[in-house]
Amino acid sequence: MFSALLRPLLRPSTHGVVFSKGAIATFSSVSFVRSRPYVKRSVVAGVIAAGFGTILTYQKAYCRSSEDSSLVCKLYMAESLTPNVEELSKKSEGMKYKMEVYCLKLQSRVCHALEEIDGGAFIADRWLRKEGGGGVSCVLQNGSVFEKAGVNVSVVHGKLPPAAVQQMRSRGKKLKSGDRLPFWAVGISSVVHPRNPHCPTIHFNFRYFEVDDGEGGTQWWFGGGTDLTPAYLNENDVIHFHRTLKDACMKHDSSYYRKFKKWCDDYFDVTHRGERRGVGGIFFDDIDTPSQDEVFSFIKSCGDAVVPSYIPIIKCHLNDAFTEQEKCWQQLRRGRYVEFNLVHDRGTKFGLFTPGARIESILMSLPLTARWEYMHRPEPGSREEALLKVLREPKDWISLD
């Protein structure tokens, strides 16, 4: 792992000041950049001022190529969104800070694991919301192994409008109605689309939400999940993936895997196609028992399982030979991925209709390329048809208990 961290430093293209494509614009926030020693060298000089605030684009190599190459640069892809979050996270009531620290560390861990395989480097855009909070969006695009990989952390806080409070009440949250209630949301979400059609796509997302109940207390819950979307079915891969997630679940509650595996199959349903998006995984929401610390511990087990559930599969298939026809099938499956994300995914739809949301971070999940053919039907008995079969009727890959 350590050698992978150093690898980008050796490539001359990552030296010198690079303006990312997003970095054409005003420099009204440069003073902010310059006033922080940590980012002095790591910031790729662009700053854009859009509706959602300010973006700083980092090329991590800078951070790691100099005397600034301190621990913080290996642990994080960019500065935290909440100032001094590590300090704050040590307080017992600081779950929102603990979750931010965990998400930022997981982001870095996943990005480094993918960079190690790909040889390419993520860029990290740190952006701030005028209304409170912001995010760190890390993207590796057009890599040698990964066509597009995005890992996004966001921290959003402010006041919930009464309509949103009402909607939460209807989901069983005990909140005072009619008021604008302060909330805080922290999450990480990621989609990784490899180039080779024999390497599956992974998606994961973990989030923590807390909201003042308007009567002196707080309602909080966690949600999230991890799921796999292959273009070609390899049963060993799918079993390895599910077993890793099940092991993570089993450390906490023997009913979790069975429950969350089904929830995943139900959620990732491309209803208009009569197909699931992929071969599943786990999915859950509104988890608020047995205790905050215990749920957080479960979330960390799930997050920690991402790299071991996925990376071995990629290592196994990244050099698999493939035909033009197999690539074409992968592209058709990417089209289905786009359909699910734009038509059905609640998080994406919520983001697209939220004024001031950072669209580029929301749509990071879309593949680099996708394809739609009218009336495409795989040959009977083909591997393409074998995939469709399990998408149409999800199966249990391992024992549920």
Next chain:
Amino acid sequence: MFSALLRPLLRPSTHGVVFSKGAIATFSSVSFVRSRPYVKRSVVAGVIAAGFGTILTYQKAYCRSSEDSSLVCKLYMAESLTPNVEELSKKSEGMKYKMEVYCLKLQSRVCHALEEIDGGAFIADRWLRKEGGGGVSCVLQNGSVFEKAGVNVSVVHGKLPPAAVQQMRSRGKKLKSGDRLPFWAVGISSVVHPRNPHCPTIHFNFRYFEVDDGEGGTQWWFGGGTDLTPAYLNENDVIHFHRTLKDACMKHDSSYYRKFKKWCDDYFDVTHRGERRGVGGIFFDDIDTPSQDEVFSFIKSCGDAVVPSYIPIIKCHLNDAFTEQEKCWQQLRRGRYVEFNLVHDRGTKFGLFTPGARIESILMSLPLTARWEYMHRPEPGSREEALLKVLREPKDWISLD
């Protein structure tokens, strides 16, 4: 034009019985096929029985390559959905039949005009809904000029559920509430995505709706429009396009173009990107004055304008040289097209959430291929940026009055 009609006959690949990709399945409806002399030779033998009924795939060459090559084969891509619709359309009260005949003729005219340019042939899938009606979906895919072109006619009838009646009442329709009311909808819709990035995409759609008001009368209205989506802006093309549509409007009402041009800019708004989908055209709905015949006459003027508004633009640019970067930009714009259609387009969303809808016909509008890059920004002063400028702030291409 006539030579183009004959051209497919000369290509050996279109002779012999061809099973389309959609044609793997049971032959439970073959007797239906065989009992009709018109389709005897024109039907590509496949019949599939899915949720939405029965599909017959036609390769028009058959129709035109034999003694069956009668007038009906040139006028229509497949049999009408309503039996004897031409006869029925001659009755004065038969607007739904007149509209079906018009849509089927327009479909054939557009398909032949595109085939003439492309050299390839459309396939025509005729499908029936169990609940009443059906459609004819014509697709040309992977052509030499057109990456994907779809022209779909559908005729749908049955009874509106009370919730749909309520929704129409809220739009001002005078309908008895609480009842399931008989309705009849006829429409044509089409999207044409050319291969060359200097050739724009066109979309058009015309529809007629009638519903029993529950008290012995009928409410009816027409809707539709035509709009253009270039990847590169060529002002002459856009002016030609708008002028042709304006001329069609001006024959009927001097306020139409101004009103419907603005409606188009407002409707094709990719709100989450802050961009319009393209350079506009006309769009309208709920048109029910001054009289049914006059509105139908307006609809026909609009439909008749499709070929002359678009084909000259394609002829002008189909051999334009283009770079890999220009192709890439076209693909990114196709990604935006997918976003609009899946996230915002009311017709598509309605279709995707309608049980038993024919998904392949609804999603025919999606391009063959599309692309999403994180934070793509065109170079300042580039032709790509010039396009974005007019998408962000729609302009009047010609005088509105």
